[in-house]
Amino acid sequence: MVAAFIAVFSGPVMAKVTGPCGNCHTMHNSQGGTSMITGYNAGSGPYGTLLRANGCLGCHAANDGITWQGVGGAPIVYNTFAPTYGASSDGGTTHQGLAGGNFYWVRTEDTKGHNVFDGEGDANLTEAPGNKVSCSNDSCHQNLHNAFDGCGGGGGGGHDHASLKGRFGCTGCHMVSKDGALSGFHHADDTADAVVDNSPAGQGWYRFLSGHKHANGHGVSGIEDDEWQQNPTLSLHNEYLGKYEVDGNDSNSWSLQNKTMTAFCCGCHGNFHVQESSEGWIRHPSDAVIPISGEYGGYTQYDPLAPVARPDLTGWTGPSSSVNQGGIVAEDLVMCLSCHRPHGSPYPDMLRWDYDTMIAGGGPNDNGCFICHTSKDDGVPGNP
Template sequence: MHNSQNGAAVVASIDAPASGGKGPLAHLLRKDCVGCHTNSVDGKTMVVSNGTTYPIVFNTHVPTENVLAGGNFYWVAQTGGDAFGHNVYPIAGVDQTLSRAPGSITCAGCHTSLATSDTGCTGCHNSVRHHGTVRYPNPENASSGWYRFLSAPEDTDHTGVGGAPVLGIEDPNWEHNADASHHNVYYGGVSGSNEDTASPESMGKFCAGCHLGFHSNGATFSAGGVNVNNGSGAPGNPWLRHPADFAIPTVGEYGDIIGTSYDPTVPVGKPMTTDSGPAPDSATGNTVQAGDTVICVSCHRAHGSPYADMLRWSYSEMEINTTGAGAGKGCFKCHSQKDGK
């Protein structure tokens, strides 16, 4: 009640947004984000306590069941683990290799590092509304915190620089046991449109808010150039970087796979009826084929993974003509004729 017992503080705040990261936690809470979303007992990634189910994003023991959709911070927390996830306060110290988000602008704080005490979880989860009004399946408004509480910072410091909240449809157990018909639906934007202006609420554009240069319509950044190289001002062949937020063709090698069955190990973005809010029926049906997009999270986990660069699968298994463990997975899910088939 007073954050005081026998004259000493009860909780040492590590992440209290309302008090700038210092002092007791907001809302009289005893635990912060990491406190509630960590499992330090075993490798389970969903924990039920007193009837409440906690989605676990950080296990201090190696996860022994499926990681949730965003992955897990376990690997980035290990010594030498920098490349395996976002270095997030207070789980992992500042990344020793990357001095800012690759592909990004430089501005102190979240674009430079998420491992400082004023950033952390709330560098990305900028609209946390655990008690929002309409939580599932598609919390498409501010009072419900948008998709997984993801948005640009709501404080006025960020006003005028753009950025948007994220739309999407939430799997009720965070893809703990996802399959072709139980999974999140990532909003992929309006196919063929300019993501920056027409569909800023897509998941791909959210990542690109901090990694601007790595998506199709990204602005130039210091590493030079964007994907636009075909003279028309539109993204396309020949590619300079792997496309992201780009419609997957329905013909050729892509036609073999895309649209037939959704694979949560290689998710794609889905078009939704309007940009002001996804239409649940058309989106959850997942019948839309033309317009599926390759997005950042087709290849990456948002939090971290057992693979370098937070990939969803082992890059070293992605050998051309392989009939081994990587066949049909990862890259070959889309580039379905490049493995040993």
Template sequence: MANAFIGQGVHGGHNEMKNRDRKTSIILAAAATLAAILLAGSAWSAVSGDCVNCHTMHNSQDGTAIEFNGEINEDANASLLKSDCIGCHSNPAGSETILTLGDSRVPIVYNPGGGVVYPSDGSSSGTLAGGNFYWVATQGDAYGHNVRGISDADQNLPFAPGGFDGGDGCNNCHGSMTYANGGCVSCHLPAHHRDAAGDIVGQDHGWYRFLGSTMYADLTAPGVMGVESGDWEQTVSSTNHNVYKGTERLYGTSFSMQDNSIGSFCAGCHGNFHHAGYAAPGGGMTNSLGAWIRHPSDVIIPNEREYADYTTYDPLAPVAKTSLDGSVTDAVVPGEDVVTCISCHRAHGSPYPDMLRWDYANDCNTGNADTETEPCGCYSCHTTKDGA
């Protein structure tokens, strides 16, 4: 029973609209029952509550099999669980994105019937930090990761875009998360009973959102570190949000977890979007003319020009910290903080193509103000492009 995921941002100074507290969302969740991850404040907590909430001893009660959401999961479950990842972290009956089971709370990442609010408005239907698989299941492949039990394999992309060697290497084994060895465990390690102490989620906690090294399926292998929002960003603002570990290092062409960062985790499948994908001799992320060949990721926000004005965290366009101290702050520090994959994308899915966090095709109009009804996260960093 794996689960979980990842992040969001406002910028400050010159535009009052840019200092608003946007209510966005993210993090793996989905379930009409079962396993719950309890969080108190910003401190991470392992699953707690009555064992019967998640486990069955003989899989029978009054002659009936004990199975949550059998329409989604019809196979036997590991560890005597009453359901699998999808069954636990989906809500077929409603739009609520956090369900309560006794004294346990379950984050929901899949609402088959829809009704979820994007970005989150703080209501019980607010989309969580990682987004929701509803859109990939109903709108098509471009709107989320294709995960076994939710959607079929992508019809256009046989391998993860940006996969190393054009589909060779790791992609030979992990070409799709819809394969038998795929699903939620392609990204998440089931470590729900790990130590709950501390504010920074690391190895002792089963890694941040259980994002460990699924290549080795071993908690001792490096994973992602972070500080997790107490309600997975159902309520979110410049001072209430996840905090992601980032790095400015360039990655190599083999899987690695550098500095326990969220970007290096994503690079495990999408490596050519991160590592030295350039045309310039001698290295770097630019071509021989000095022009970017793709939007930079895992790159320090420049402390100059328009970028220096991104100083108030915008959950719609989150940035990562190169070091963590357990605190959650509304401050963005140009020259130190990092642009990363989830600055633009929702890991589970969104209402917009390419799992983007905002409607890039329609709301990002140069010279038009960034508003609540037409938000464009591009302007969080590119603070002058909206003409404000």
């Protein structure tokens, strides 16, 4: 059934870096007696893994608003001016960068992104809202702008805390591993299968999103768009895995062992996945099935502005342009990234659209919240 909806097209999957070693690495950080470090915020070096860049942003940032690929084709996640590329929620004037959004906006307002810049904390938040993990010492569950002190080398009951010492920002979420090594990700070959989920063993996780502690050896599963949704359409986009859980309160459902994007977010925001009581939903559901009935039945064509998670990606060869609601059998799910960008967005709470303009009985028609709640705008179920 599901297979019938899968688009035939599936481009070359090239999630590993390519090109001459010297574009990215330097053996001695010296040529003619001068430093080889290039890219955004270049310092003098040398830096780890023999890289020619000053940290992640050395390759993943650009000093303008138009560049979306940097050194060696690296996807840009931080532009120093508002990005002029990528999806928009308002017909084209406000672009949002690549799939994850852009860190440009968190520099304009703390609420518009994860505060990943060294020493630039969030003025309003002292820890990740909804945090379930009791740990101080600047762990990534507390904040992403201060280096984690390693809990004194193993405290807090953590068996891999010491190895994550010094982590903050990008590496609070990406490239997390049991031994703490910040290497072995960029050259991992993801080409065996359209679904990136570390299989065959040793291949990468979706966008280098892996975990530690209970999630040691686990990570996020999904299908990666080759252009990181620089220009997404209903048939060209990322795919995310989800797992249906009625109340979300089962320790398994927020564990990365299920390889879902929602579980990844819940590693730091776990309480936001505690979502149903006898009186019904008490938090907006995530990884809950989109019903086939009523207003939800109107969301049938995939819209990259409000992505859904799929209950099973086994055998998928590319993205699907359909949304399949659940009837008797569980189907596609609403998830954290249905409403949020993980890096930053032009809107408060790093939402994918301007929440202030979502007017019940008004509009905008079939946009934002109304992509799923298709009749709360004009009373008519349906999504073009």
